[in-house]
Amino acid sequence: xxxxxxxxxxxxxxxxxxxxxxxxxxxxxxxxxxxxxxxxxxxxxxxxxxxxxxxxxxxxxxxxxxxxxxxxxxxxxxxxxxxxxxxxxxxxxxxxxxxxxxxxxxxxxxxxxxxxxxxxxxxxxxxxxxxxxxxxxxxxxxxxxxxxxxxxxxxxxxxxxxxxxxxxxxxxxxxxxxxxxxxxxxxxxxxxxxxxxxxxxxxxxxxxxxxxxxxxxxxxxxxxxxxxxxxxxxxxxxxxxxxxxxxxxxxxxxxxxxxxxxxxxxxxxxxxxxxxxxxxxxxxxxxxxxxxxxxxxxxxxxxxxxxxxxxxxxxxxxxx
Ligand SMILES: [Cu+2]
Numbered sequence: 001x002x003x004x005x006x007x008x009x010x011x012x013x014x015x016x017x018x019x020x021x022x023x024x025x026x027x028x029x030x031x032x033x034x035x036x037x038x039x040x041x042x043x044x045x046x047x048x049x050x051x052x053x054x055x056x057x058x059x060x061x062x063x064x065x066x067x068x069x070x071x072x073x074x075x076x077x078x079x080x081x082x083x084x085x086x087x088x089x090x091x092x093x094x095x096x097x098x099x100x101x102x103x104x105x106x107x108x109x110x111x112x113x114x115x116x117x118x119x120x121x122x123x124x125x126x127x128x129x130x131x132x133x134x135x136x137x138x139x140x141x142x143x144x145x146x147x148x149x150x151x152x153x154x155x156x157x158x159x160x161x162x163x164x165x166x167x168x169x170x171x172x173x174x175x176x177x178x179x180x181x182x183x184x185x186x187x188x189x190x191x192x193x194x195x196x197x198x199x200x201x202x203x204x205x206x207x208x209x210x211x212x213x214x215x216x217x218x219x220x221x222x223x224x225x226x227x228x229x230x231x232x233x234x235x236x237x238x239x240x241x242x243x244x245x246x247x248x249x250x251x252x253x254x255x256x257x258x259x260x261x262x263x264x265x266x267x268x269x270x271x272x273x274x275x276x277x278x279x280x281x282x283x284x285x286x287x288x289x290x291x292x293x294x295x296x297x298x299x300x301x302x303x304x305x306x307x308x309x310x311x312x313x314x315x316x317x318x319x320x
Contacts, residue, residue: 027072027073028066030076030077031077031078031079032063032077034057034084035059038051039054041194042203043187048171052173057128061193062224064318065163066145072117073115074092074118081108085108086130086136087131088106088130092126093145096116097116101114122267123144123267123269124146124147125142125144125265125267127265132176134176134180137226138167146222155245155250156218159218159219161222161312162211162312163192164222164223166226166227166287166297168227168228170187180229190296197209198299198319199298202298209319210301211299212311214274215303217303219271219274219301221272222317223262224266225263225265231289233259233260234261234268234285234288235285236270236286238284240256241256241258242255242256245268245271247266259288279305282302285301
């Protein structure tokens with residue numbers, strides 16, 4: 001009996017050691033270049049122009065998703081080429097550092113390097129913090145960092161994953177005073193940089209992609225509210241959030257939620273499960289604040305048997 005107990009204890013110890021070592025911390029190198037370029041926005045749909053004189057990380061709005069595991073060290077370099085006209089900076093919400101040091105702006109022609117350990121799991125915004133910050137965010141300098149949790153026992157595996165980042169669209173990006181003082185200065189909502197980016201219903205003439213999944217799949221959305229001033233009432237039309245992970249941390253979990261209110265600069269992970277018994281189902285992920293939804297914040301998810309095998313997987317968690 002004693003020998004049996006000892007053997008059991010030894011096995012338990014080995015199992016605990018194995019699970020602790022499942023995800024080994026590593027250093028992840030991330031380099032971004034501040035690029036001041038024009039990007040397509042579909043802004044003409046809401047009374048603006050189709051291109052915006054954007055400021056970006058690496059030429060896209062939003063910047064590329066950064067994905068690491070809890071405990072990893074992010075080794076980050078920001079390059080501000082001499083051809084730019086403005087100072088830029090990086091503020092990772094997943095970092096606990098010194099705002100006056102790591103997050104300080106650099107001038108054109110300079111670069112900045114810093115490291116931080118991603119200690120807290122979840123989803124976090126990143127953005128440029130150079131002054132005036134309102135303008136650097138409104139012109140497109142933001143993105144998401146996903147810090148995968150070590151503890152996954154109450155975190156079911158998703159079949160598909162998508163990143164959606166919402167931002168208020170200001171046709172006049174030079175007038176940052178109006179962004180702060182004029183509640184009517186914003187004219188639309190950008191989802192991953194475009195008005196109605198994934199909605200072919202409200203603008204059938206445009207070139208709009210859709211999110212896809214198969215019936216019965218768990219679809220995980222990593223959502224960031226990159227608005228300047230407004231919260232987002234995140235709702236899936238014709239579905240219910242099966243789970244809401246506040247700040248993307250499985251330890252902060254809600255179930256069966258119709259609408260989740262996302263504060264400015266908050267990020268959240270939400271799951272829905274597409275109907276198993278329907279061959280085709282459309283679900284619209286919206287900001288249920290009507291002035292935002294009807295001006296761009298609608299993303300269509302189509303559930304169907306012959307869904308794309310690549311959408312919502314790997315690099316395709318963010319659809320261009
Ligand atoms: Cu900037």
